[in-house]
Amino acid sequence: METRQTAPTPELANRYDFSTQEAEVLRLWDERQDYHAEVDRTKKPYSMVIPPPNVTGALHLGHALNNSLQDTLIRWRRMQGYNTLWMAGTDHAGIATQAVVERRLKEEEGKTRHDLGREALVERIWSWKDQYERRILGQLKSLGASCDWPRTRFTLDPMCARAVFATFFDLFRQAWIYRGKKLVNWDTFLQTAVSDDEVFNETVKGHFWHIRYPVIDPQAGEPTHVIVATTRPETLLGDTAVAVHPDPAKALDKVRDELQEKLTKASDKERTEIRAQIEALAARRTEMLAGLELLAKMARAGRKILLPLANRQIPLIADIWAKPELGSGCVKITPAHDPNDYEVGRRANLEMINIMHPDGTMNVEAGAFAGLTIKDARKRVVAALEEAGLLDKVEDREIELPHSDRSKTPIEPLLANQWFIKMDQLAENAINAVEEGRVQIHPPRYTRSYLDWLGEKRDWPVSRQLWWGHQIPVWSKPAQDRQELKQIHDQLFELGIDKSAGGRAAVQEEPCDESDPAKRAHLKLPLATVHVCLSDPADPLSQALESAGFVRDPDVLDTWFSSALWPHSTLGWPEKTPELQYFYPTSVLVTSRDIITLWVARMVLTGLNNVGEIPFRDVYIHPKILDGFGETMSKSKGNGIDPLEIINKFGADALRLSMVQMATETQDVRLPVQFECPHCGHSFEQTKKNRELPAVGCPKCGVEFSTQWAAKPEHLELARGAVISERFEVARNFVNKLWNAARFVLKHLEGYEPAPIQLAQLPVEDRWLLSRLASVTTEVTQRLEQFKFAEAARSLYQFAWDDFCSFYLEINKDRLQDPAQRPQAQQLLAAALDTLLRLLHPPMPFVTESIWQLLNRAAPVRGWDQLFVAVAAGQDDFAQSVPQESSPSLMVARWPMLPSSWIDTACEQQFAVFQSVLAAIRDIRNRQNIGPKETLAFSLRCESSIQSLLQPMAGYFRAMANAELREIGTEITPPQPNAVASLEGVDLFVDLTGFIDVEAEKQRLRKEQEELTKANAGRQAKLANESFTQRAPANVVEEVRQSLAQATARLEIIEQALRTLS
């Protein structure tokens, strides 16, 4: 083996310069390309796909969290020797991206997409995509993500497109994709249907209008008007019926029964309320029934109502949708614009009148109101009703108004042609995969939302009226009658497209849902529509179809359609590529809970359908990052943090480590957010008020700066204040601490010679360190296996700072000065630092890699690689540990596995005695206000076993507390005057000659006395309690007895000392 020369370590800065170091490390990684994976059947694969970030914009802190965790996992597994693939890529994010580009087009050029046309708009979006994809990938690289960059995919790239069309074709052929007319959430601003998932409700102040609809030719005893109530009066123009419950008495009974049922389960507070409801219902019952039963009778008799303003005759119908207890008990039915009314319309075979243009203005069906926006139409309709005396009353009311998540404008329900995926079988399979444990969700409580959602098996509408996305590969042609239908089929036959067209084309015939020919003619509906789906839209057949009068569906597919295929489409499916066979199913998916249904469930479903195998074995759901007020972060709220700003200010490792520390199991994480003044650098807390202002004055320097990411034009000339959080300081300090610990080690490695270590010959402090190292290694490995990121980070942080730096390095300061001990100290320091770097590498790869490179120069042959291999192979053979040439990059160094025989609990306990004596001496020094330069003398009274431990450590008391051990043993003569501390197993006497502050000492002792007395009182009470001594386990009782005895002995010493002082 060729060994590299030991080189002296250059002078290193006492602060870790993350920006320089990170850049260098990134260069190294890019040169080596260790993140790139090729199929290698001699190794076990470990693979993961990135949740592809939307190319809408830059990454936010949630992405930083998500990707820090993924990278921690992939680096750890890579070090464990797996052949790791982390697939990188981005998502085209249909609506979101198109909306952003359209908004800019409007703002900057005053144009709409229609001014540009489909091709030009899509071209613009592509250049937007290029820009943001670059930015996103750059951000990920800055974060240190070790994705397989050469494989980077995009949901619209040819490889993904192929999978999309193959999937669509397959589902189409099985008729699991079908076209239907359904009510969709229509975004009038973007002019597209948005899915239920992209709709949020907002409570707005609105009105509840009670409108009188005249009854046509009322007979004696019948009302002249029917009153209906609505929050959307303009929709009355599309009304095609008024409904009343067919059996109001029965319905009211049911309501009453339900309330009473509820009463039995309700709490006291709710009970009063429910009782009041029942009483109110009973009081109004007779009166309500009289009116409603009459109306129900009229409905059965086929009576008609005159629709105001439109002057159309509409039927009074009986339908269970009308709830007698609500409002007047009658409800207007607008089938084309309300989901519930749509169902009523289907049941009663009502006409559906769409009164709205796609842009939200009223169409010709609205008669006199045509051309008006909804808002204006509403005003005019109300005014017209009032004028006609048909407005009964108006109530103020808060209403839940659905809004589009993308455009933030109100949603209008609208009837449209949409493609749907049938969910029953697909969902069933995905449910089974989780129920049978083939896919495991962590933490397990999220399993329920997955199963519940899939259990509903609601068909998935996949069309989107957009231009940015995978255009639906279906060409359609309507047939008005049987003859035309036959002609179409003949055409297809000539083109070679029929049921046997095989893998290229598939045909569906969609009959019209209106069976009455007269109505069909009236509504200009075709008899049937013939759809042809091509497995490859670029197939020349498409031109042939178009020549034959077929028209391609202009819609594109829901973004989630392509995302759903991500784990297999990125690996080359539908080809049976070696990658697919080797890396699929992937090992784990790391994501946030809000897309468990939208994305995770659908990946399972398509994976099972397309590949026949689950897409991943584990799903880890990480918490959400909230601001200091518990609100989600977002750009628009002004509390969103840009990961790059954190990287610039604190370094990538600090960001990553903070993220890993935050990834706890139980709850979301609050991150109080500050503004940083761009002028003086002062940072101050965000408040709900100041973050909404476009500009804010710095409380320190007084200069105004802009606060929002997208500043208003008038604030563009102001410098923008960064949104940061001081919470990252902890991790930054830790990174710096590690850097300086390494600096210390490197500084003392001159003359380093590798040699195997002999455990039995090591002094107690080394055996302690190795024991701790072995424990921590085991802990961290186990915690990562269980996705307990925060716990793993805590173990590492505590070990590195408290054990390694505060004790081990301090102890070594003396040994390194002693030529006899120096070589061994160097060997252990190099090996311990080496192991520590490996353990810290997954969460903080940059600083550890930087140090690793330096260590490679100072001590190229070192460490316990051979041991790790042996332990991994099940051997616990310490003789194997011969130092090895170290890996040229930490990224591919081996993950530590230390022999369990290194864990020495007795040694750790002994060391704890040393630590507690040290702490006690320091406490006395502080209390007595004795400066660190004043040497203290102390004596220890203890058993001989402890004596043999502490005596050799006398030098460390000198080094770490400037205290001289004068006497130690079972019989000693305490110095006079002294300060006493009675610890477990040892009594400490510090010589106070020359510095005594009697009052301070008495105070310290009294506090100690008080604590011990209090604790003992509790113990005595326990032991006096017979049921405790009898029922508690014997070992627990014994423990209490012992601690009482020990504490009593210590108390006596304290009290003795107090008496002496008095």
Next chain:
RNA sequence: GGGCGAUUAGCUCAGUUGGUUAGAGCGUCUCGUUCACAUCGAGAAGGUCGGGGGUUCGAGUCCCUCAUCGCCCACCA
């Protein structure tokens, strides 16, 4: 309305199957910079574990209940 989760120090969070005196970091206070690190070191103060009830020898931990907050799902004209 249904479901999930949370409430522990001034702040942000840990707290294993119930078992001695409930922990960490930040912040605060005191003291300290030749000797890896002031992004540091030493020490201190600070908690009736949201309220109430129950089970138990013993509850931050298990059960019930109330209160507050957050999220997801379904929604009433």
